[in-house]
Amino acid sequence: MEYIGKSVIRKEAFEKVTGKAKYTNDFQETGTLHAKMLISPYAHANIASIDFSEAWKIPGVKAILGDEPFPLVGEEIKDRSPIAYKRVRYHGEPVAVVVAEDPITAKKAVDAIKVSYESLPVVNSPREAFQENAVLVHENLDRYEKREGVYPVPKTNIANLDKIRKGNMEDGFRESDVVAEFQISFNPSDHAAMETRCSIAEIRADGEVIITTSSQAPFAIKKLMEWYFGIEPGKVIVKTPLVGGAYGGKAAVQLEVIAYLASKAVAGQPVKLFNSREEDMITSPVHIGLDASIKLGATKDGFLKAAEIQFLFDGGAYSDKGVDISRAGAVDCTGPYAIDHIWCDSYCMYTNHPYASAYRGYSHAEVLFAFERTMDVLAEKLNMDPLELRYKNAIRPGDTTPTQVLLSSSTVGNVPKCIERLKELMNWAEGQRMEIDDRKIRAKGISCIWKTSTFDTNATSGVILTFNPDGSINLMSGVVEIGTGTKTVLAQILAERMKMDISKIHVKMLVDTQTTPEHWKTVGSRGTLMGGRAVLNAADEAIRKLKEVASCVLRVPVEELEVADGKVYFLDNPNVFVEIKDIAYGYTFPNGNTIGGQIIASGNYTLTRMTHLDRETGKGKPGPEWAVGAQGIEVELDKRDYTYRIIKAYSVVDIGTVLNEKAARGQVMGAMSMGIAFGGRETFVFDPYGRVLNPQLRTYRPLHYGEQPEYIIEFIETPHIIAPYGARGGGEHGLLGMPAALGNCLSAALGVQLKHLPLIPELLWRAQEGWKDDIV
Amino acid sequence: MISFDFEYFKPKTIQETIHLFHSLVTKKKTPLYYSGGTEIITLGRLNLVYTDAVIDINALPEYHTIRFSEGYLVIGAGVSLTKVEEENPFPLLSKTVSEIADRTARNKISLGGNICGDIFYREAVLPLLISDSLLGIAEIDGLHYYPINKVFNREIQLQKGDFLFNILIDQTYLDLPFVSMKRRQQWNVGYPLVTICALKKDEEVRMAFSGVCPFPFRSVEMEDVFNDKSYSLEDRVRRSLQYLPKPVLNDVEGSSEYRIFVLQHTILDALQKLEGGPNV
Amino acid sequence: MSNPITLNINGKKRQITVRPAATLLDTLRLRLGLTGSKPGCLNGDCGACTVLMDGVPMKSCLMLAVEGEGKEITTIEGLINTPIQKAFIEKFAFQCGYCTPGFLMNCHALVYTEPNASDERIKDWLESNICRCTGYREIEEAVISVLNTVKGTH
Ligand code: FES
Numbered sequence A: 001m002e003y004i005g006k007s008v009i010r011k012e013a014f015e016k017v018t019g020k021a022k023y024t025n026d027f028q029e030t031g032t033l034h035a036k037m038l039i040s041p042y043a044h045a046n047i048a049s050i051d052f053s054e055a056w057k058i059p060g061v062k063a064i065l066g067d068e069p070f071p072l073v074g075e076e077i078k079d080r081s082p083i084a085y086k087r088v089r090y091h092g093e094p095v096a097v098v099v100a101e102d103p104i105t106a107k108k109a110v111d112a113i114k115v116s117y118e119s120l121p122v123v124n125s126p127r128e129a130f131q132e133n134a135v136l137v138h139e140n141l142d143r144y145e146k147r148e149g150v151y152p153v154p155k156t157n158i159a160n161l162d163k164i165r166k167g168n169m170e171d172g173f174r175e176s177d178v179v180a181e182f183q184i185s186f187n188p189s190d191h192a193a194m195e196t197r198c199s200i201a202e203i204r205a206d207g208e209v210i211i212t213t214s215s216q217a218p219f220a221i222k223k224l225m226e227w228y229f230g231i232e233p234g235k236v237i238v239k240t241p242l243v244g245g246a247y248g249g250k251a252a253v254q255l256e257v258i259a260y261l262a263s264k265a266v267a268g269q270p271v272k273l274f275n276s277r278e279e280d281m282i283t284s285p286v287h288i289g290l291d292a293s294i295k296l297g298a299t300k301d302g303f304l305k306a307a308e309i310q311f312l313f314d315g316g317a318y319s320d321k322g323v324d325i326s327r328a329g330a331v332d333c334t335g336p337y338a339i340d341h342i343w344c345d346s347y348c349m350y351t352n353h354p355y356a357s358a359y360r361g362y363s364h365a366e367v368l369f370a371f372e373r374t375m376d377v378l379a380e381k382l383n384m385d386p387l388e389l390r391y392k393n394a395i396r397p398g399d400t401t402p403t404q405v406l407l408s409s410s411t412v413g414n415v416p417k418c419i420e421r422l423k424e425l426m427n428w429a430e431g432q433r434m435e436i437d438d439r440k441i442r443a444k445g446i447s448c449i450w451k452t453s454t455f456d457t458n459a460t461s462g463v464i465l466t467f468n469p470d471g472s473i474n475l476m477s478g479v480v481e482i483g484t485g486t487k488t489v490l491a492q493i494l495a496e497r498m499k500m501d502i503s504k505i506h507v508k509m510l511v512d513t514q515t516t517p518e519h520w521k522t523v524g525s526r527g528t529l530m531g532g533r534a535v536l537n538a539a540d541e542a543i544r545k546l547k548e549v550a551s552c553v554l555r556v557p558v559e560e561l562e563v564a565d566g567k568v569y570f571l572d573n574p575n576v577f578v579e580i581k582d583i584a585y586g587y588t589f590p591n592g593n594t595i596g597g598q599i600i601a602s603g604n605y606t607l608t609r610m611t612h613l614d615r616e617t618g619k620g621k622p623g624p625e626w627a628v629g630a631q632g633i634e635v636e637l638d639k640r641d642y643t644y645r646i647i648k649a650y651s652v653v654d655i656g657t658v659l660n661e662k663a664a665r666g667q668v669m670g671a672m673s674m675g676i677a678f679g680g681r682e683t684f685v686f687d688p689y690g691r692v693l694n695p696q697l698r699t700y701r702p703l704h705y706g707e708q709p710e711y712i713i714e715f716i717e718t719p720h721i722i723a724p725y726g727a728r729g730g731g732e733h734g735l736l737g738m739p740a741a742l743g744n745c746l747s748a749a750l751g752v753q754l755k756h757l758p759l760i761p762e763l764l765w766r767a768q769e770g771w772k773d774d775i776v
Numbered sequence B: 001m002i003s004f005d006f007e008y009f010k011p012k013t014i015q016e017t018i019h020l021f022h023s024l025v026t027k028k029k030t031p032l033y034y035s036g037g038t039e040i041i042t043l044g045r046l047n048l049v050y051t052d053a054v055i056d057i058n059a060l061p062e063y064h065t066i067r068f069s070e071g072y073l074v075i076g077a078g079v080s081l082t083k084v085e086e087e088n089p090f091p092l093l094s095k096t097v098s099e100i101a102d103r104t105a106r107n108k109i110s111l112g113g114n115i116c117g118d119i120f121y122r123e124a125v126l127p128l129l130i131s132d133s134l135l136g137i138a139e140i141d142g143l144h145y146y147p148i149n150k151v152f153n154r155e156i157q158l159q160k161g162d163f164l165f166n167i168l169i170d171q172t173y174l175d176l177p178f179v180s181m182k183r184r185q186q187w188n189v190g191y192p193l194v195t196i197c198a199l200k201k202d203e204e205v206r207m208a209f210s211g212v213c214p215f216p217f218r219s220v221e222m223e224d225v226f227n228d229k230s231y232s233l234e235d236r237v238r239r240s241l242q243y244l245p246k247p248v249l250n251d252v253e254g255s256s257e258y259r260i261f262v263l264q265h266t267i268l269d270a271l272q273k274l275e276g277g278p279n280v
Numbered sequence C: 001m002s003n004p005i006t007l008n009i010n011g012k013k014r015q016i017t018v019r020p021a022a023t024l025l026d027t028l029r030l031r032l033g034l035t036g037s038k039p040g041c042l043n044g045d046c047g048a049c050t051v052l053m054d055g056v057p058m059k060s061c062l063m064l065a066v067e068g069e070g071k072e073i074t075t076i077e078g079l080i081n082t083p084i085q086k087a088f089i090e091k092f093a094f095q096c097g098y099c100t101p102g103f104l105m106n107c108h109a110l111v112y113t114e115p116n117a118s119d120e121r122i123k124d125w126l127e128s129n130i131c132r133c134t135g136y137r138e139i140e141e142a143v144i145s146v147l148n149t150v151k152g153t154h
């Protein structure tokens, strides 16, 4: 193998270090108009009146949108007006949009719009939303159009409920000697991708809608535009250049719709809508919050018997992706453990908070914080080493998941091996908590992780290969380059299969839904599995076509030919060969006769034997495989003032096969960094009126240089048999266990069970010194 | 992106500057002096600051210099925070400003801009509050020097059209024993929960605070308590709190209860360091 | 309101008229087509817009274009084949690449201004930029590898 496992430099590297790489907002065509949003300062209010007259007086204003009943949108339930109509339900919601000749004019006009609001009582947490007699965020939930398989409960704030029923809870708790109960909660937060979202829309004279956008889901936009506005998919062309970080936040479709409406209002002229940082943080969809209660039962020697779980996800004001995120939470509602009796109710709740999009890990880091914290609570009750408890219960081939999928060593990675390795790396034997002096404590905490990706059961990925006259290949895939380097990995897979020099593979970075084959969505770490399989299929077709032509030229049967090193040659005598460059565009005999033409090959891949989940029990196959791992954190804590430093962070991830060493490490490390920030610092702070008090990077602070710990990352390789070279998804896993491991570590250090995120010193101080638990 | 428009002036002398300001006011304009400019740009973008005439004072001679003169350290108010750090004429000041914002921003933020800013931390003023510094204020009839406590009370007290031109610090203060500590909500970046600057002069501790209240301050009453050695350190810290100005901040960085908790430890650390003598 | 100004960018003089209220970042991107400098916050918090003014890193969203007169401005488009660019590629010091121009400008200034920078100094400089994709270790490695070679040539 030449390219698999190698740290091949990403194909777009030179573009990115020279400033030439183009992201959506870097496209500036003359004639493009600029849109600017006016956003709601209230979390819940009626719009009593709205007056555009002053705004219209500003020269250069082309259109003002708002105060209009636009078609309702939403991925599963159509509950959201793209621009608020008569009512706002979250702080930051778009209330009006101005289209003008330039961004300054648009902003001036937005400042000139006068709105008067009548404030309404707010639903400020999912727990509050769940109370009987709670204020309703949507009174007319029953009237919304929705997809199949979504079950909103009218006259409540429940957007959806997914149930897991496995085994029998009575049996489970009867078999248990020890029961541990725990409740956790944390607020929504943000993805904070460095590129804020941007969309440009234009409607051509023939009705074609062209959208250029920073999105993880260009193909989904086409389908949604049909569902929302009845536009035939062939008439919607979505282009996505490089994306400046996404982490799930760009899987939601929002600005695209607003930009389309804006373009429509100016007779189809191109309109650009670019989020300010503040808008990107609260107006556009955010990272979901959660309130969870967990009850675990175990025998006295530590075997898990029962898990009873309730999740109240803070889906925010509109259901959009929240419904599917809370479903994914139900699917993997426990950690990676063998448990016979599981009961889980996973609710997506409406609140007056910004609404949710996917976030790296798709609810798994959130669920694991709840479950893995409870595991430590249980370990304490059992008086058992928490690592030992996890090892004992680690899920293995032959066990079933909460949705009752029977696992094999191909479909689940090796959890026990990950734990064993973590134990060694962390030197767990020296103890979990050590007093260094009368103030400093060193402590360690761990978390196991797992994840499958819940895709649509018919999610597909396609690849087209076209040859150039020099024998090089253009690789076109619908995977969006969001920073994960997947397109480079696809090139590696192609080079490996074609046995050719990777520099001869040209990867098309821009996705254009008209010319690029579909890749369902660039989410859930599935680019390599799906895109990779499609590449292999396409490569096989290319090889077959090359051999067909070569067979005529060389007068050797196809079966006796081989493709490698830019040639097609006779297996028995490699000196009998034809160069690919001489057949890539057909072969021309000396007399001018030509056979064949440009070689074009395609391939696609659809996930195999996925099923819908049963409404009552959740039974079904939600994803192709579970990638697993074990993670840890080591901190040094000052007992006096509760400040701490994360010294080391560990990840042992079963990644199947490492396809690109440095890229894989980079993914895991980056995800760990995000997970540490989510666990240790990031949160939206809401005031009692549901307003976000910190929608800026100055007050909402991702990890900065110098705050990173030492990262210790190792890979276990248990192949996923049907995946290209056995690789498992790994773009998210580094994040999943970080908040839980940090919580476990600090809880052990302090001897208090910590329940909330982020774990800032003030929170530790409150927990330890017995302040009322008053964190919203 | 600032949506309002303004005229831009860059005068060359103090006199010209002040006259320009007043003539703009007569023309019903809302002029603002522009030093580092970071607040005008960031707050202007959010319509929290408005001006239709910016007077950039960075061309004024001496506005960017650090020099010694007649027993004083003289720092132009336009000097960037990084220049203060790099030239390091007053270690307490250097240490304190080195924790403000981040280094690239400090290349732009001026000392005077931080002291006169709208954002209420204004940490650069703390060392000046405890070193009997003089502020050189440019006024219509020229430059005048005032003891800092006459012109700075929670915020700078300037007549309309006046501006802070330079700062004088008696050289005898420059190498006194000092501490400068900043405590944040979490880890290394962000606004302070508490910033303390303290120095010891003639065996007396002086201390100034930021982050605790929505303004920086020095409290003589608190200092009296700190210096009353008939009490233990812990007692002095506890007793000093009764003189804490109000309100104590309660915001996204931390609650007021927690700030007081952090404040106590920080004062204690500061006192311990200073009382341990210069060699500790 | 527009003022004519001359900016010296990447060694070329460019004459333009700008609103005095225009930031340097907007001017570079919207008027001069230099889109390498990125808007990440427009508030001085992220460093994606960092350029060099007479060799000193500055957040171009925190300054007016008119302030750039008489200065030598370097943007990412003016960095060509520098050791830090090579090191970023070799050390995988970026993923999505959006923070990269800002980081590169700051790192480039760092290695030339303080060729003997300690870990503490590196931290002091690089705290100014946010990267949401990497774990910063790759960036650290890239900077250190260049510092070592710069030191080697002195
Ligand atoms: S855009 Fe200038 S610092 Fe973020």
Ligand code: FES
Pocket (backbone or CB within 6 Å): A194, A244, A245, A483, C093, C094, C095, C096, C097, C098, C099, C100, C130, C131, C132, C133, C134
């Ligand atoms: S590489 Fe994406 S933000 Fe740094």
